[in-house]
Amino acid sequence: MKEALVIGGTRFIGRHTVEELLAHDYRVTVFNRGEHENPFADDGDVHHYEGDRTNDRELLTAKREVEPEIVIDCVAYQPRDVRKATEIFADVDAYVYVSSGASYAVDDIPKREGVTPLRKCSADQAVDDSRETYGNRKAEGDRAVFRAAERGAPAMAVRPTVVYGPHDYSERLDYWLHRVHEYDEVVVPGDGTNVWQRAYVEDVASALRIVAEEGTPGEAYNVGDQNALTLEDTVRLAAEKLETDVELVHASDRELSTAGLSLGSFPLYRPSPHLLDTHKLEALGWESTPVEEAMARTVREHLDADRTGRSEGPSREDEETVIGILDTI
Template identity: 25%
Template sequence: MKNVLVIGGTRFFGKDLVEFLLDKGVQVTLLTRGQTEDSFGDRVQRLTADRTDVHALKQAIGSRTFDVVYDNICYQAREAIEACSVFSGHVGRYIVTSSLSVYEFGEQALLEEQVDTFHHPINSNPEAKLDYAEGKRQVEAVFFQQADFPVAAVRFPIVLGPHDYTKRLHFHVGRVQRSEVIGLSNLSARMNFIHEQEAAEFLYWLGLSSELTGPVNARSDGEITLLELITLIEQETGCKAIVRSQTEESEQSPFGVPSSWIMDTSKAYRAGFRFRELSEWLPVLISRIAAEERGDR
């Protein structure tokens, strides 16, 4: 039986990952701060520590070893540096969640090598004020340059699903239903997404069924323009969207990118993973969210 540690597995696709691992017969240990209840009961083992406290993290891990560690909540170089130290000799394979945000916007599908974090300068200054994108580049750079164990970093696009606590898709569906303005500056921009369950399945595959290392792009097959997304919401809700290019900040779409932002997943495909079609699940999810917004669920 494989022995896996999940750091941060009580929210969104982290929960899906834990459930998927358990369904596959994997022994799962959760490391959290112990502040969020979960539904796993005695099916998982539990460690309690704040991952930003290296001494608490080291004490929690102790002499334990894991076949795979999934790290869903690493955002800074310092956290990655500490993980490289704490898990040295304690892990066979390390999977860290990264992001499409490491890339700049562009019309062409982005390849992993276009952001080379194997040679990216590391800023280990804990006082440095870095945005989310640079924080993720730093995390990748540290793991790829300093870890003495195999590491893969999953570059996810925006993850969608019924349990998305940020409610980014809910924002659009609800505002269309209520005839409220949505601010989008470029309706021609193309986007990729991935469903929370597919994200979990990919993480499982990457950690336990593949030997891939380095950065790996992951998203559902297919892309959609923001105009097509709004049209799909109109079709599923039966309501007409009000879209403007300039609005108040509170009305601006969380998908409001200035140009296309899409990834190439050839690396994962060549290694054997098959992604779902975006068109298979996005209309279903929109319909479900529309029902929730109406109070039907």
């Protein structure tokens, strides 16, 4: 039985990664600060090592005590985190960094590993923690992985696009699930055809395991649903799995502005298509969960949770203002 260390591991991607590793006969240790509820607290198969991943000594001590064969790094948000981790874990079998599709600099369709350029990252951006520099920092983390592999470290990167699924604390999809479940009419920005490819969280977890087992050091691997839905199709699929009917009300930027809104006010809206090529990962034996099944699992967990996504999009009052205006046209 192999030893796995998951840095992070209790909230979303990390939580599913722990479950994926357990299902494939790994002994798992979670390394984090213990600031969030641990869903594995009563699971004797999951050990917890409390520490701060930005503290190099604590991370090194955890490495020496756990002696992991693979390391999955879910919470490296600054390039320094990746540089130090690739040094500390230079002699494990595999170190896998959770990067992001946001690391790509241009809107190629689709974006391909090793072909589509990555974002640049200035010294100031590298130590920032704002949403605006997220992609820059993830791209610089990728470059740290590549440099570490050149030195002989077993470092690899996995780039998911927007991740969704059970226990998603971002609540971006929960906004739409809640609206569809509660109301008969829902405003969809624009004509609903915008495409922002998503990645089902269990598929991200399986990708991390597969890359750790089969990946090549110094390589990056994209992850995303093999069937990318438009926003309108996403909302319609959500209604189907919620077993409800909903009328989609399309609104332009001009119409939305009457309520102080814009197209970008809505979660999962993106003005240009965002698609990742996943053939490289598929060549390792990875498969994507059908979106219908992924949505059904996501809906089931949403109904048992208390997430509404209200803070991620327009208020219902503003939405009803737009609907009322459109009804008069």
